[in-house]
Amino acid sequence: MSVYACIDTEGKVIKNANNLTHADKSKYNFYCINEDCRVKLSLNIYQNANNRFKASYDNESHINNCWAHHEATKTVVYPSKKRDLDEIVNNLMKSINKKDRENKIEKKYSRNNGNKQVTHREMSTLRDIHLYCKAHDINEYLYDKQIKHIFLDNRSEYIYTKYMEEGNKIVCYNMSHYKPNEKFVIKYNGLTLNIYFENNNIYTKVQNKLDLKGKSLSNIVILFAGEWRKERDSVYYTVIKNPKQILQIT
Numbered sequence: 001m002s003v004y005a006c007i008d009t010e011g012k013v014i015k016n017a018n019n020l021t022h023a024d025k026s027k028y029n030f031y032c033i034n035e036d037c038r039v040k041l042s043l044n045i046y047q048n049a050n051n052r053f054k055a056s057y058d059n060e061s062h063i064n065n066c067w068a069h070h071e072a073t074k075t076v077v078y079p080s081k082k083r084d085l086d087e088i089v090n091n092l093m094k095s096i097n098k099k100d101r102e103n104k105i106e107k108k109y110s111r112n113n114g115n116k117q118v119t120h121r122e123m124s125t126l127r128d129i130h131l132y133c134k135a136h137d138i139n140e141y142l143y144d145k146q147i148k149h150i151f152l153d154n155r156s157e158y159i160y161t162k163y164m165e166e167g168n169k170i171v172c173y174n175m176s177h178y179k180p181n182e183k184f185v186i187k188y189n190g191l192t193l194n195i196y197f198e199n200n201n202i203y204t205k206v207q208n209k210l211d212l213k214g215k216s217l218s219n220i221v222i223l224f225a226g227e228w229r230k231e232r233d234s235v236y237y238t239v240i241k242n243p244k245q246i247l248q249i250t
């Protein structure tokens with residue numbers, strides 16, 4: 001189940017199930033918002049803003065590990081009024097102390113509030129931000145910035161021919177190559193984006209989390225949240241201080 005679906009296979013127009021009615025069932029075809037999936041979806045109307053899209057057609061199902069079919073996508077995620085993107089990214093970047101608690105976030109999605117299923121929640125994790133940005137047009141806003149200026153994926157790469165504004169951003173892309181124990185490198189249109197690590201310990205944790213061995217880097221989309229600074233012309237960098245800044249999407 002999911003809250004969002006697109007009505008064209010290019011993913012240009014995305015609909016929130018809760019803004020639709022029974023009449024819309026025959027008006028549109030609905031597809032998964034993951035461009036690698038695009039399974040046909042049906043619109044299910046329920047009360048209290050619980051409308052959802054389901055892959056219920058015969059012989060049609062989401063691709064394996066479709067990010068748009070994750071537990072987190074069953075609930076409506078909205079930006080918290082009490083926080084902003086800088087606060088969220090700064091939180092992710094806090095250097096880790098003794099315990100690595102990244103599994104805790106995943107568990108949160110499956111936890112029920114007594115018997116009552118949670119249907120709305122505030123954006124807090126990297127997966128929430130990913131979902132929100134993918135479910136909205138890049139010209140729409142997340143907090144005070146347009147999505148294309150803070151969430152860099154394949155939809156917005158055309159903007160970045162040689163320059164990027166510095167600051168907190170999330171890059172959602174595949175890695176071009178990496179130098180073990182040193183850095184990951186992304187080629188993003190005209191920009192080179194270097195991802196450094198605070199120390200070897202963090203590098204090793206990230207490497208274990210991603211498990212890249214034997215996989216083709218071009219097939220793996222990863223989110224990198226961080227504060228991006230200019231290194232030299234058309235080259236920018238961020239420093240990973242906590243494995244939470246990184247999330248593998250495909």
Ligand SMILES: [Zn+2]
Pocket residue numbers: 032033034037038039062063066067068069
């Ligand atoms: Zn899907």
